[in-house]
Amino acid sequence: MRTAFLLEYLSDPELRGIIRAATNRSESFNSFTKRVAYGGGGVIAKNDRVAQRKAIKYNHLVANCLILHNAITTTNILHDLAAEGRLFDPALIAAISPYFTDHMGWFGSYQVDPERASPSLTYTMPMLRDDRGAME
Numbered sequence: 001m002r003t004a005f006l007l008e009y010l011s012d013p014e015l016r017g018i019i020r021a022a023t024n025r026s027e028s029f030n031s032f033t034k035r036v037a038y039g040g041g042g043v044i045a046k047n048d049r050v051a052q053r054k055a056i057k058y059n060h061l062v063a064n065c066l067i068l069h070n071a072i073t074t075t076n077i078l079h080d081l082a083a084e085g086r087l088f089d090p091a092l093i094a095a096i097s098p099y100f101t102d103h104m105g106w107f108g109s110y111q112v113d114p115e116r117a118s119p120s121l122t123y124t125m126p127m128l129r130d131d132r133g134a135m136e
Helices: 003-011 012-035 049-083 090-094
Strands: none
Touching: 012 049, 049 090
């Protein structure tokens, strides 16, 4: 089975592209979660399986919250630009990654206001250009 898959992999450029894209997404997420777990260099020091699983799950929870924040922020920016009349290429929007951390204040002072309401989410797509340049 391994040999058959390897021969198919070597002879099929489309399959290699699909596997490379999936691997890149996975590695991007792993790099992102490592950056989120900056304390201790992302190393889990305890030799306790339950504690290790908790640390991984908590890290993924925080990473997913940051991904949601990044996606909402990016969507709001795209909506603001679309309201100004900007058109977007769908391929460029599809290439936007939510794994950016430059805007995060890792060692800053944080204030939590439990009374603050969450911002509303907008799920409409901004104006897009198709391959011919026409608006959809």
